[in-house]
Amino acid sequence: MGSKFAVFICASLLVAFANAHYHPKFSYTGPHVGPGKWGSLSPDYSQCDGKNQSPINIEKKNIVRSSKSEYLTRNYKPANATLINVGYKIELRLEGDAGSLLVDGKNYSLKHMHWHSPSEHTIDGNRYPAELHVVHHSEDGDAAVVSILFQFGDPDPFLDQIKDHLDQLAKETCDADEEAQIPLGVLRTKQIRRTTKKYFRYHGSLTLPPCTQNVTWIILGKVRELSKEQLAALKAPLPEEYKQNSRPTQPLNGRTVELLKCD
Secondary structure, three states: OOHHHHHHHHHHHHHHHHHOOOOOOOOOOOOOOOHHHHHHHOHHHHHHHOOOOOOOEEOHHHOEEEEEEOOOEEEEOOEEEEEEEOOOOEEEEEOOOOEEEEEOOEEEEEEEEEEEOOOOOEEOOEOOOEEEEEEEEOOOOOEEEEEEEEEEOOOOHHHHOOHHHHHHHHHOOOOOOOOEEEEEEEEOOHHHHOOOOEEEEEEEEOOOOOOOEEEEEEEEOOOEEEOHHHHHHHHOOOOHHHOOOOOOOOOOOOOOOEEEEOO
């Protein structure tokens, strides 16, 4: 995509930002706008101080092993997508019917996905180089997020689809209160829904302000691989203060983490 088109995208967002409800800036560092202060930055962010927050550290010795097998049903479809530099994360926004996730008989539609580096969730205190959040919403407004943890290794096939667009996104510049967007056309989601033999599940929140609670989290047991070059490409478009964009783990506060098997 040429630079003129990128400037048009940025300029067209000015009206949307002018009409949107103001949300104060937050950061991942610093004593005034860092994660420990998110709940006090705005009344809209009050849930960031809630008791059921995410991410968490998953301690294998304390998980509840479910006696039932529950297949993780994800029916994703190729869909038009837009790659967006939101400023504090890189997001893939999907249009139309991109497929769905079924959790306890409830249907959640696939809406978007984004990356965090390093990982937000940890397992026995182990933090991974990256984490992908695949976000779904139900008709009644609830959210379910599938989390995929990544370690360094072979290139991730899904990221290979958007590598050139990530490189282009790093070259595009917008003002601090604007988004840079690159339309991708039809995106294949087959690699995202690869089968897994087990997964962890618990109830938490969004890991970004406004930290909305009542989110069903599904953390896949299979840790996938991405290359160091792919991670660098994901981080390149972000401002320096957001290149590391993981929220610290939050207290479990008596919540249960289940381990479910798919076979």
